[in-house]
Amino acid sequence: MSSKDIQELINKALALKETDIDASKALILTAKTLFPQNFEIFFTDYQLQKASGNCHEAAKSFSYIVLFFDNPEILEEIKVLVNALKMADKNEKISQEAEFYVNMFQYFANGPAGQKIIMLLNSDSDSDFTYIRIMKKFSKNFNLSIHAPRLLEKILTGISVSPNESTELLVREVLPLMMNEQNIELPVDLVNHVLDIVFKYYIAKFWDSSDIKPHVIEQSRASIIELFEWVGKLLKWEPFQYNPSWTKDFFWQKLKQIENVACDVKQIFYLTCFLFFVSVQDYLSSTKLKIDSQDVQFILVDGLSDLMESPPLMNILHESPFPSEAAVSFVTAFKAQDLLQRNVIFFKDFNQLLFDLNITRHINRIVVDFAIYLRSNTDSYNLINNSKLSNLEKNIRMLSLVINAPNTTREVFDHIRLIMTDLPTISGVFLKNLACDRSFLFLPLTRNAIVQYCTRIIISALKRKLFKDPTKVDDYQLGSLLVLLQLEFYENIPLVEHIFEIIRVKGLDFPLFHSFIINIDMIEEFMNLWRGHEVILRLSSSTSTPSTQRRIGTRGADKNVKEDFKQIIKQQVLRSGEDVVSLVIQFIEQENLNLLQNLTTF
Template identity: 40%
Template sequence: MSLKTKIENDENYFIKKAKLAEETDPFTAKAWILTAKSLSPNNFDVQFEVYKQEKAAKNYAEAAKCFSYIMLTFQNQPPELLRREIIQLTTALRAPETEKNPKKEEDFYVEMFQHISLEVQNRILLSLKRDSDNSLDYCQFVLLLMKKFPQMLNVNLPHLLEALVQNTSSGNQKNCIKMLLFEVVPIIIQKPPSDLSASLVHRILTLGLEFYTSQIFLLLPAEFSDTVNLTPPICWSRIFEIVDVCGRILKWEPFLPYNSSWSKDVYWQKLYHIVSLSSTRPSENKQILFYGTCLFIVSLHDYINSMKQKVDDNEIRYILIETMREENEPPIKPPYREPNIITNPRCDKEVAILFRTAVQCWQLLQSNEILQIDFKQLLLSLPCSPYVNQFLVDLAFYLGQPEESQTLMNDSTLGTSNLEKNLRYLSLTLHQPTFQVPAFELMMKVLADLPSQTDKYVKNITSNVAGRNMVFLPLTKRPILQYCIKILVKTLKAKLENETQHYRDSNSILGSMLVLIQLNYPSEIKTAEFIFERIRSKQSFSFPDFSTYIICPDFLEEFMYLYTNESSKIQLELSPQTATALTRRIGTRGSDRGIKDEFKQLIRKQMARSNEEIEPLILHFITQERNTLMQLIFDK
């Protein structure tokens, strides 16, 4: 008989004697097994029998020592008995507290587990992970242990995070992401770990952005539909909480919490301060990437949503387009500086701040090649492409890139209407040295395609700020008509101010301007004063279409004043029927009472029409007098 066989026979003998004595004499049984243990410390059967005795005696601490020794000694190829014991242990740990009973075996495992060292506890988890076919099951178990035994947090949290992040692309994606964001991240927020790798933290940040932006931008995959009750403010708060805790873990300069009442300019100033403090280049600093991306997408979301507003159960869309200064100035030449943005109620200065903040973040994140690549990759993982595409159109206009603007607008995925395209194209012509025929044709297309929704006239459509100006214009009938009329009036006025050899057309220009500025009078009172001052200086005014188009009470009263004023020598021709007589007689202070009556009757007739809708009248004038307007503007 070999020595090995003799030792094995002795071990089996001692184990057998110990088992026989268990029921009648526990002390003798323990003596037998301790003898076997001393002779064969590396025999699994002996060590497991020792463990079973301590377990039967409810000796939690000693049983923990025995179990720990077995785990450490036989970890590479654990025998089946040990595997079954691990399963029983983990099953007991999973059991809800309400199901615990001191008389049950499960209670022993829970108590014993608390006496096991963190190192052995971790080996138990690794064994479970190795033998489990379900990674989500392993993650749930580790999370349960951390909640039951907080002392395990520092040891097991990194392993749990690694496992969850690795499995977000598996078949358990939904549950892993939800566990990570709804159960594990709150634990991290309460007690941030200090030993997580930067790459793991970056991945957690990205997953948080992906999930919550899916909620915010309403592009959530169907499998997440049970969480759509997360409102945008809640989602933004959670995104900024994740950014904050990840920043603390990586020792970044603190950013700001989410507060919907704060201007986004406050966040931009903080980000700009962080960039100025950065000891490394932006391309090497991930905090700039993530801080800048978060601020960009929250500004982008609020900006695009602000461009669609509900008014009296109707949705009104706004677009950002070029507009003009109140006074004439030399044409603006490239390169264009960033423009002044004109705002109005409902689309106020905060909308302009949202847009500018998004622009500033975009430019920061495009400031060098490495940062640009990282930002592009991160942005592609976020479900906000439709918002980004709309923003890029406005960005191209804002930066004065007409070719890029037209290319983007022709992208069929944007679904840009012909009205919006033509209106934007029209706005691009405002920087040309003169108003050209193609621009006039674009205006005609816009006016032919006006929406039925009226809305109100906008208060601010031009500016006195030098340089480029842009305005948030509602895509409704009155503001668009107001915008086009403003361009026409300003063009005609410039033509009149520069008039030298074609002075014969000044009456038609003045008359056309009077018709057009009725649209939003008295906001055009300065232009009206300019027109009547020109008429006084000319000492004559002929406009045969007066009776067809002039119905503004203030204008009618002014013409009546010019006629009745004893000191006036102005000759007026205001209708085809009375043109000859008025030319002959008004200069004699109205000595012919019949002519006075004819003039007063004309004014009374026009005054009676003062309550007519002005928009159809203006549109009719532009349509009917299209050729005349082209001749006045283009000398054709």
């Protein structure tokens, strides 16, 4: 049959289209069988099927034409199809014709013709997102095990141009498809690249907002674990079946178990990073608590223990309301960070990760705590000075650094002086075990706890001098100790008793008595000294003079001095209900320079 005859056959089929569409289709079907290489016949069949709204049959003809013909007409149809797919990708309201093209495409999307259309989209650099979304939209029609590598490469390329949009597309739309594909295989470098991007994405969610909701954090953590499981299967990682009920210490133990047997060091790196960030997040969120309806920050400080070359892990005190889990989180974060910094391979990657995440301002507080924990004074000074911490917190942290350092008495009192003038308004409570020896403690930034901490530091210095050479003890030192010990009188009774034993022997010349001694037990002890012992006491400028000290006791006592003494005691008894904290603050502020001069060494 000549081309003229074929054209007449086509014209006849087209003429029947208006009156008898079925007869028209039958005629073309016969022609297709007889002339499988004729474009016009197949294209006419496609047009007839499209006109009748038959997506399935139209897809058969269209896919055949796409594969075996390259005529201008079909290229124009392909262009129309691609535009329809783009409109569908943008979720725009599309015409009936465009909807037909989109529905038709689904019938041959996973076949060779569909691959050709995808390749056309793939080769168009301006259509990366369209390509990716179409792959996602018609994922059930594609064999993802074939298309996954190219699909991921497209997304990773897009991240360099549109990082936010591309990353969201990867995490929210494409990756879930990949994870649900059972028999997928991907190049190692591609998997590691995806792992790096998605891990950073979810870790960044930890710090998106200071008011981030707990469920967002929990979901991000769960997503990271799912990511690890997926990557682990692809890269043959050592089995690590994480359970959300694991404690951080148990997680660390499991991590250490596989550290030396894991075939891929990246598994150890990412698991350690995950544990680090989780511990940091939990620690920082736990160090700010509500006390008396106000937010109170807790900070790590040195707990007045003897200087050690390396602090024992977990030797950190925490008291209610500070949660014990926060101390565990801190130590776990420290151990994880230590592993990441000590390992030559991990060191560079970890610091690059911190740089990429740009979370320095969020984790600065715990970085400072790490330096304090290591007693790395030089690093701590720099970190504290360059931080955005409040002046109060900076001074407390600086004080914590210098209390155990040699020849730092002046720095100690300089910081205490600044602290006393910058105390918070919230009173809070006293720490119960501040007097105990320990390495570190969590100090709440409340008025009472801060004054207690500073007072304990001064007491420790005076006490050290007292016991170093009892023969050189002076009255100002004894009197100052008594003033400061009023803050925690019942916790320091043995030391108070020891001081009064010294006073019984040598007396006491302390004119500041009437201004600062108001503890009723101490007042009673002075009354006992007056009644039952011959003791030289100078408790105010009016009880005696430097040139004529008078012996106050039961024998030979001056009547006028007795009356003065009784009057002072009476005044102090009446003041016994005053706020001891305010009194101690006043004493430290007033006597800061004298205390410094009294303590020649610290």
